[in-house]
Amino acid sequence: MKSGFTGPLESIGCCCHRIPKSYKTGMRVDGHIYANDKLLEAIRKDQAPDQVANVAMLPGIQVASIAMPDIHWGYGFCIGGVCATDPEEGGVISPGGVGYDINCGVRFIKTNLYLDDVKHHMKKLVKALFYTVPSGAGRTGRYKFDATETRRLMGEGPRFVIDRGLGVARDLDHTEANGRIDDADPHQVSDHAVKRGAEQCGTLGSGNHFLEVQVVDSVFDADVAKVFGLELNQICVMIHSGSRGLGYQVCDDSLAAFRNCSTKYGFELPDRQLACAPVDSPEGRKYIAAMRAAANYGFCNRQLLMQQAREVFAGVFGRSWEDLGMEQLYDVAHNIAKLEEHTVDGKKKKVWVHRKGATRAFPAGHPEVPEKYRTVGQPVIIPGDMGRASWVLVGSQGAMEKTFGTTCHGAGRAMSRTAALKDGAGRRIDRELEHKGVIAMASSRNGLAEEQPKAYKNVDDVVDVVHEADLSRRVARMRPLGVIKG
Ligand SMILES: Nc1nc2c(ncn2[C@@H]2O[C@H](COP(=O)(O)O)[C@@H](O)[C@H]2O)c(=O)[nH]1
Ligand SMILES: [Mn+2]
Numbered sequence: 203m204k205s206g207f208t209g210p211l212e213s214i215g216c217c218c219h220r221i222p223k224s225y226k227t228g229m230r231v232d233g234h235i236y237a238n239d240k241l242l243e244a245i246r247k248d249q250a251p252d253q254v255a256n257v258a259m260l261p262g263i264q265v266a267s268i269a270m271p272d273i274h275w276g277y278g279f280c281i282g283g284v285c286a287t288d289p290e291e292g293g294v295i296s297p298g299g300v301g302y303d304i305n306c307g308v309r310f311i312k313t314n315l316y317l318d319d320v321k322h323h324m325k326k327l328v329k330a331l332f333y334t335v336p337s338g339a340g341r342t343g344r345y346k347f348d349a350t351e352t353r354r355l356m357g358e359g360p361r362f363v364i365d366r367g368l369g370v371a372r373d374l375d376h377t378e379a380n381g382r383i384d385d386a387d388p389h390q391v392s393d394h395a396v397k398r399g400a401e402q403c404g405t406l407g408s409g410n411h412f413l414e415v416q417v418v419d420s421v422f423d424a425d426v427a428k429v430f431g432l433e434l435n436q437i438c439v440m441i442h443s444g445s446r447g448l449g450y451q452v453c454d455d456s457l458a459a460f461r462n463c464s465t466k467y468g469f470e471l472p473d474r475q476l477a478c479a480p481v482d483s484p485e486g487r488k489y490i491a492a493m494r495a496a497a498n499y500g501f502c503n504r505q506l507l508m509q510q511a512r513e514v515f516a517g518v519f520g521r522s523w524e525d526l527g528m529e530q531l532y533d534v535a536h537n538i539a540k541l542e543e544h545t546v547d548g549k550k551k552k553v554w555v556h557r558k559g560a561t562r563a564f565p566a567g568h569p570e571v572p573e574k575y576r577t578v579g580q581p582v583i584i585p586g587d588m589g590r591a592s593w594v595l596v597g598s599q600g601a602m603e604k605t606f607g608t609t610c611h612g613a614g615r616a617m618s619r620t621a622a623l624k625d626g627a628g629r630r631i632d633r634e635l636e637h638k639g640v641i642a643m644a645s646s647r648n649g650l651a652e653e654q655p656k657a658y659k660n661v662d663d664v665v666d667v668v669h670e671a672d673l674s675r676r677v678a679r680m681r682p683l684g685v686i687k688g
């Protein structure tokens with residue numbers, strides 16, 4: 203990891219720390235980093251806070267350049283970063299503020315099984331998941347779409363595969379944006395990107411992507427848990443994946459197209475990786491249309507991953523997935539930019555909210571929260587690591603007031619991949635996990651070392667902060683029982 207951040211992080215209360223505008227010439231707004239003292243120590247270990255300050259220089263940025271407690275260094279923007287820009291004030295769109303894995307996100311599926319029903323079947327279950335759900339870098343899957351079908355899929359989102367029997371319409375009700383971001387234009391996605399995506403839909407990918415069987419080990423808010431249909435000892439499945447090679451290529455193509463935009467449109471950037479273009483420019487419009495199409499592909503990918511998990515459970519437990527109650531709680535994106543209405547300085551306006559490693563957390567009553575959850579707020583799904591815990595939270599009002607309706611997206615890395623790999627050399631992480639009651643299977647042993655639990659911060663600490671700051675509230679904590687990794 204890069205050397206540490208020594209700049210100012212002034213506490214302004216409620217777990218929020220300010221990098222004042224005066225820290226660097228060119229900052230248009232302050233930086234706001236949400237953390238407690240324990241996490242601040244980890245956050246200072248790399249230059250992610252400096253990246254927060256750099257983002258504060260983007261044209262049209264509103265209120266503050268914001269970062270969540272799971273912040274760590276990323277391409278241009280930190281992971282865990284939130285930035286809203288106003289098109290009416292020359293606001294920009296930046297691919298680095300979305301990330302290479304467009305619409306990387308998490309889907310959470312409930313079952314009507316309990317710990318006692320699965321505990322003697324975990325090895326069989328994980329093995330069946332591992333050999334059914336394709337994982338690993340560049341892996342293709344069993345669903346093959348030609349270029350025309352891939353483009354249709356990007357226009358329609360999971361509806362396209364549900365119409366072909368791969369899921370049910372109610373899955374869409376429980377997906378952010380109903381699984382279809384409007385105004386996606388698949389024709390703005392290059393042929394090369396389409397080619398990369400055509401055979402990868404329904405595959406997990408590598409590294410931090412996973413499919414995990416979990417058990418609810420604590421319930422913190424019984425009323426909300428009831429609305430979400432969660433209870434103690436219940437078995438659930440969490441899926442973390444994105445838009446595979448297709449999204450990566452859309453990002454790469456746009457970065458090439460944005461290379462000269464700062465000169466063309468007359469603004470300065472402190473870091474080339476912050477490449478951006480005005481929202482209302484040909485380059486900006488093209489990226490937005492392609493990014494939305496890639497996002498729809500990402501929802502579709504998780505739909506197909508869920509469908510394969512449903513099939514495996516049905517095979518192992520000898521009952522249909524419907525009979526096993528395998529209903530989707532929710533699917534959330536955590537790498538995306540969206541045009542949303544927010545109140546800024548007492549005025550409602552439409553802004554482009556970039557969430558890179560950050561999750562939408564809309565509160566009760568928001569029209570974009572599915573009807574079923576509208577009295578309590580949207581479910582927020584937070585993976586932690588494969589050895590300790592993950593969480594279901596609920597969106598809350600504080601997020602609308604402070605972070606453009608956003609909360610954290612995970613635990614966030616505490617060690618670089620290189621450091622974690624070195625730390626794991628000669629160890630059998632799978633055996634260590636088995637001792638703790640977690641069955642893990644991965645395409646590569648190095649992958650398990652890079653992804654070992656201590657490579658991440660403790661997600662419970664991250665959740666403490668977002669709960670305390672009222673960016674989202676604790677509902678239930680899950681612990682892992684079995685995981686497949688790329
Ligand atoms: N429950 C698990 N959580 C995991 C695992 N591997 C990673 N993670 C968490 O996911 C987030 C999201 O990662 P990102 O790539 O989107 O930034 C990460 O911060 C970890 O907390 C796992 O195997 N199981
Ligand atoms: Mn992700």
Ligand SMILES: [Mn+2]
Pocket residue numbers: 303306307411443444
């Ligand atoms: Mn991803």
